[in-house]
Amino acid sequence: GQNIDQPTEMTATEGAIVQINCTYQTSGFNGLFWYQQHAGEAPTFLSYNVLDGLEEKGRFSSFLSRSKGYSYLLLKELQMKDSASYLCAAMDSNYQLIWGAGTKLIIKP
Amino acid sequence: SQTIHQWPATLVQPVGSPLSLECTVEGTSNPNLYWYRQAAGRGLQLLFYSVGIGQISSEVPQNLSASRPQDRQFILSSKKLLLSDSGFYLCAWSVFSGGPYEQYFGPGTRLTVT
Numbered sequence: 001g002q003n004i005d006q007p008t009e010m011t012a013t014e015g016a017i018v019q020i021n022c023t024y025q026t027s028g029f030n031g032l033f034w035y036q037q038h039a040g041e042a043p044t045f046l047s048y049n050v051l052d053g054l055e056e057k058g059r060f061s062s063f064l065s066r067s068k069g070y071s072y073l074l075l076k077e078l079q080m081k082d083s084a085s086y087l088c089a090a091m092d093s094n095y096q097l098i099w100g101a102g103t104k105l106i107i108k109p
Numbered sequence: 110s111q112t113i114h115q116w117p118a119t120l121v122q123p124v125g126s127p128l129s130l131e132c133t134v135e136g137t138s139n140p141n142l143y144w145y146r147q148a149a150g151r152g153l154q155l156l157f158y159s160v161g162i163g164q165i166s167s168e169v170p171q172n173l174s175a176s177r178p179q180d181r182q183f184i185l186s187s188k189k190l191l192l193s194d195s196g197f198y199l200c201a202w203s204v205f206s207g208g209p210y211e212q213y214f215g216p217g218t219r220l221t222v223t
Contacts, residue, residue, distance in 0.1 A: 004152075031209050042199055042214035043153070050209065087152065095210055101152035 002026045004100035006088050011106045012078055020073045020086050020103045028093020032064050032071045035087040037102065043087055047073070075105075083107045111136035115200050115215035122222055128173075128187040130218050132200030135181065140202040142183040143212060144175055147197040159183060195222045 003025045012018040024032065031050040035043035049055055049064035049071060061074040073086055085102040092098055112135045122128060134140050144156040155168045157175035165175050172191060176184045183200055197219050201212040 033209075033211060040219075042217045045211045045213065048209040048211055089153075091210065095205070096155065096158070097153075097212060099153040099155075 002090075002092060002098045004088055004090060004098055006086075006100040006103045008101070009104045009106065011108060012075075014078055014080060014107055014109050016078050017074065017076050018078060018105065020075075020088075020105065022071045022073070022088035022100060024069050024071070024088070024090040024098070024100075026090045026092040026098055029066065030091040030093065030095055032062075033089045033091065033097065034062050034071075034073045035089065037085045037087060039084070046086075078107050080107050080109070111202070111213065113200060113202055113213060113215040115198075115218055117218060118216065119219045120221070122190050122220065124192055124222055125189050128185070128190050128194070128220070130185040130198055130200075130220075132183040132185075132215055133181055134183075134202045137181070137202065137204055139180060140204050142177060143201040143203075144183065144185050145199040145201065147199060149196075153199065157185070190222045192222050195220055 006022045031048055033048050034046040036046050037043040047062040049062050052066055054063045059076045064071045085104045087102045088100040089097040114133050141160050143158045145153045146156055147153050157167055159165050159177045162177055173187050197217050199217045200215040203210050203212045
């Protein structure tokens with residue numbers, strides 16, 4: 001079957017670095033997506049990886065290892081506004097997104 | 110630029126009543142359109158997707174239905190709501206134009222069935 005696993009909740013301190021892990025199993029693979037979702041709002045697209053390696057976009061970076069079925073989202077210089085849920089999603093061979101349940105990130109001052 | 114609209118933003122409906130949620134996309138042609146539901150504290154559940162007018166694929170058997178009467182319009186309906194239909198309904202669009210095919214979401218409709 002198809003499955004995405006990510007931690008339910010993480011806590012970090014303002015100004016610090018946090019890494020949110022995601023493992024996936026899909027029928028075929030057409031990329032790994034990360035979305036940010038603030039409470040009560042719609043998800044917004046953060047990053048996409050289809051090749052192995054690290055993609056950096058400002059304070060946010062995303063890493064992919066296709067052989068391990070593993071990705072992580074790295075958030076640097078954490079700000080209070082980064083408090084949100086982070087959703088990992090893998091695209092299968094039919095170009096459908098398989099979604100994880102999301103990781104709630106709590107930032108403490 | 111592309112924008113996606115959903116309405117209403119919130120809705121409280123009694124069990125057994127009908128439902129109609131509408132989603133429209135501007136600034137793109139022939140998008141793929143999606144309806145998702147998100148229960149409180151949970152991930153996204155794909156309900157329906159459409160690759161063109163009148164083409165609907167259902168992912169989860171339920172008392173909901175979807176229609177796409179126009180290229181950029183996607184409607185989610187029910188004849189009789191159940192308590193379990195409560196949730197956050199999200200419409201999304203994507204375009205297959207060489208990748209990466211990310212989906213963009215509308216603001217969502219929060220439905221409470223009482």
